[in-house]
Amino acid sequence: MRTSRLEAFSDGVLAIIITIMVLELKVPEDHDLAGLLHTTGVGLLTYLLSFVYVGIYWNNHHHMFHLVRQVSGGVLWANLALLFCLSLFPFTTAWMDESRFEPTPVVMYGLNLLAAAITYFGLQTVIIRQQGPESPLRQAVGSDLKGKISPAFYLAGILSALAIDRSGRIGVWIALACFVGTAIMWIIPDRRIDRVVRQHGTAD
Amino acid sequence: MRTSRLEAFSDGVLAIIITIMVLELKVPEDHDLAGLLHTTGVGLLTYLLSFVYVGIYWNNHHHMFHLVRQVSGGVLWANLALLFCLSLFPFTTAWMDESRFEPTPVVMYGLNLLAAAITYFGLQTVIIRQQGPESPLRQAVGSDLKGKISPAFYLAGILSALAIDRSGRIGVWIALACFVGTAIMWIIPDRRIDRVVRQHGTAD
Amino acid sequence: MRTSRLEAFSDGVLAIIITIMVLELKVPEDHDLAGLLHTTGVGLLTYLLSFVYVGIYWNNHHHMFHLVRQVSGGVLWANLALLFCLSLFPFTTAWMDESRFEPTPVVMYGLNLLAAAITYFGLQTVIIRQQGPESPLRQAVGSDLKGKISPAFYLAGILSALAIDRSGRIGVWIALACFVGTAIMWIIPDRRIDRVVRQHGTAD
Amino acid sequence: MRTSRLEAFSDGVLAIIITIMVLELKVPEDHDLAGLLHTTGVGLLTYLLSFVYVGIYWNNHHHMFHLVRQVSGGVLWANLALLFCLSLFPFTTAWMDESRFEPTPVVMYGLNLLAAAITYFGLQTVIIRQQGPESPLRQAVGSDLKGKISPAFYLAGILSALAIDRSGRIGVWIALACFVGTAIMWIIPDRRIDRVVRQHGTAD
Numbered sequence: 035m036r037t038s039r040l041e042a043f044s045d046g047v048l049a050i051i052i053t054i055m056v057l058e059l060k061v062p063e064d065h066d067l068a069g070l071l072h073t074t075g076v077g078l079l080t081y082l083l084s085f086v087y088v089g090i091y092w093n094n095h096h097h098m099f100h101l102v103r104q105v106s107g108g109v110l111w112a113n114l115a116l117l118f119c120l121s122l123f124p125f126t127t128a129w130m131d132e133s134r135f136e137p138t139p140v141v142m143y144g145l146n147l148l149a150a151a152i153t154y155f156g157l158q159t160v161i162i163r164q165q166g167p168e169s170p171l172r173q174a175v176g177s178d179l180k181g182k183i184s185p186a187f188y189l190a191g192i193l194s195a196l197a198i199d200r201s202g203r204i205g206v207w208i209a210l211a212c213f214v215g216t217a218i219m220w221i222i223p224d225r226r227i228d229r230v231v232r233q234h235g236t237a238d
Numbered sequence: 239m240r241t242s243r244l245e246a247f248s249d250g251v252l253a254i255i256i257t258i259m260v261l262e263l264k265v266p267e268d269h270d271l272a273g274l275l276h277t278t279g280v281g282l283l284t285y286l287l288s289f290v291y292v293g294i295y296w297n298n299h300h301h302m303f304h305l306v307r308q309v310s311g312g313v314l315w316a317n318l319a320l321l322f323c324l325s326l327f328p329f330t331t332a333w334m335d336e337s338r339f340e341p342t343p344v345v346m347y348g349l350n351l352l353a354a355a356i357t358y359f360g361l362q363t364v365i366i367r368q369q370g371p372e373s374p375l376r377q378a379v380g381s382d383l384k385g386k387i388s389p390a391f392y393l394a395g396i397l398s399a400l401a402i403d404r405s406g407r408i409g410v411w412i413a414l415a416c417f418v419g420t421a422i423m424w425i426i427p428d429r430r431i432d433r434v435v436r437q438h439g440t441a442d
Numbered sequence: 443m444r445t446s447r448l449e450a451f452s453d454g455v456l457a458i459i460i461t462i463m464v465l466e467l468k469v470p471e472d473h474d475l476a477g478l479l480h481t482t483g484v485g486l487l488t489y490l491l492s493f494v495y496v497g498i499y500w501n502n503h504h505h506m507f508h509l510v511r512q513v514s515g516g517v518l519w520a521n522l523a524l525l526f527c528l529s530l531f532p533f534t535t536a537w538m539d540e541s542r543f544e545p546t547p548v549v550m551y552g553l554n555l556l557a558a559a560i561t562y563f564g565l566q567t568v569i570i571r572q573q574g575p576e577s578p579l580r581q582a583v584g585s586d587l588k589g590k591i592s593p594a595f596y597l598a599g600i601l602s603a604l605a606i607d608r609s610g611r612i613g614v615w616i617a618l619a620c621f622v623g624t625a626i627m628w629i630i631p632d633r634r635i636d637r638v639v640r641q642h643g644t645a646d
Numbered sequence: 647m648r649t650s651r652l653e654a655f656s657d658g659v660l661a662i663i664i665t666i667m668v669l670e671l672k673v674p675e676d677h678d679l680a681g682l683l684h685t686t687g688v689g690l691l692t693y694l695l696s697f698v699y700v701g702i703y704w705n706n707h708h709h710m711f712h713l714v715r716q717v718s719g720g721v722l723w724a725n726l727a728l729l730f731c732l733s734l735f736p737f738t739t740a741w742m743d744e745s746r747f748e749p750t751p752v753v754m755y756g757l758n759l760l761a762a763a764i765t766y767f768g769l770q771t772v773i774i775r776q777q778g779p780e781s782p783l784r785q786a787v788g789s790d791l792k793g794k795i796s797p798a799f800y801l802a803g804i805l806s807a808l809a810i811d812r813s814g815r816i817g818v819w820i821a822l823a824c825f826v827g828t829a830i831m832w833i834i835p836d837r838r839i840d841r842v843v844r845q846h847g848t849a850d
Contacts, residue, residue, distance in 0.1 A: 047257055071342075117817070118286070138274070325461055329467045447657065529697070533668055537674065
């Protein structure tokens, strides 16, 4: 099985996820700047954060499949598991925004980020196992420092938001800082795969 | 006519169906775990079930068209009939979820599964007829045990949900068990087509 | 300019149009068959009609671009005009359905069908003019009987729905019969283009 | 990295943006022409304007990537920044329409146009820098008169809408004239790139 149709389907799903989140932005009832800031001021930033995260996943997915030539049934399902987690972003984003960053919705958003990271790692693992001992993806991923740090950051964010009783509002801000910081870390493109692609040639 | 554009269009429709179902997940008004479980706890599982079913159809569609080289008008319309049935999933899923598994919505969900299975079988039949006596798809499908068992399971589920007057709530649970069980049966990828693809080569 | 990206974009837009119409199907508040028939019984048939129409346009678009090798700026805009008209179907379908076939919404639905037919004809004309005197599309289209009959049917439907004061409810039924009848006429695939494709070879 | 998947993803996002705007068109509660004009008469024209703008961006994006062979991480993110700005059109369009052209929403619509123009210019700059001194895109763009005039028009529109206290309603009409006029200017396809494509050959 070639990868082209899996990539096309994933591109379609990711394009829809990244775009329908904007449907959650409520149109302000007041037609002035105060109405906009009150109704959608925060929402816009939350939307931007989720947009960036889906963009990161598309980016990494894109890079990863440059090193994949063939797709097995296991890869198809691992990919669908990742897409399922990503498809929940419009929901968790809307809840976090509507609650104005109450602890529970922030924790759920963090769990969503965590679930996406885990299923992405699962997809990577399934592909590496399928490629066997000479797997170019394994070489490209290397020690996978960023992939290991991110869940730790998400977990730290979740825990500090959960510790709200003791920390008060500050726990939520630490959580958001973790989520935003990890996104910034990922915006820098993954040069490891670029390097391996140059050595091995792409799968196309 | 080549299959590429039919596949691209089907991928687009399936990607949208699988993603817009998440729009039906209502954001809880309470911002705690109880609110989430009360408002969307069940909905999340229902969404997962429909997500898996659309994933299964994409998967099988993907496999099937590996053995198709040319597309006739009949295939185009048989494919659109399948897409129509699948496009009703967001509606039947939302109704079943909002009713908290009342018998009638569960029956409708089962009928939707049944209609999708029948139109998929119709598409398969149209392709086999077009390919003629040496049809590689016919060889790949073989006795098509899973394809014949599934409608039987859906029908069993529908009937037990209909028998609510006598069986009480238990009929609905049997129906759901049938729908979930059939999904699990299909997650295991179809090795028959993989085998035939390896023998015949793909249509690309 | 090659046609591939124009086809991909059009496929995307058509896939979304055909699928988001299902979002207009309201989930019944009553959880029994009466509730379903009352709330969405008519809607389902209306949805099916619009689904078939978008399917017909995708089908014909697909066939037409088999005979197109190059795309000019004029073709891009003629194509966007067609997509704009088709993108109004979810709106006119929802209005016609919610009004339970009041004359004005039925007329608007007919005008939408008419506008789509005219812009499709415009796209065809722009392509034929670009291809010059030996245009394979012109030969394929021939006398274009179906393309000329359809607007006449739509117009007849619009006029009979407009004559409601004199004809009463019957004008609306004639209009719907015109719209359904034209759809059935188009489901039969266009063999003329198939023939020319076989003679000329496709543009791929 | 090849451009094909970036183009496919962008096509998907643009196709969704251009189509979901129709979801904002509210179905009139009255089922006559007065109800339609009252509820959606203005909305239809606003939708058309945004449809044309997204069409223009797709068109130019399409043309631009004909001259791009390889995609770096910087191009991916510059492209996502453009898509983010474009994804806000359904929101700003809906607000401008629902407010019946109150000054603040009109200003926001203008800012959205401005942001899209700036990120498009950013994407162009990133690609030219990546292509180096012999950049075919730089030659194609040339003095980029239209690209420089457009932001000036948007800015003029924003300023006149802001000057509402002194100018009254007329400031908003000048702003809308600026936005509509710039769109008309862009509908005429960009012959510069066509010319360079003919000289250099496409990147495909």
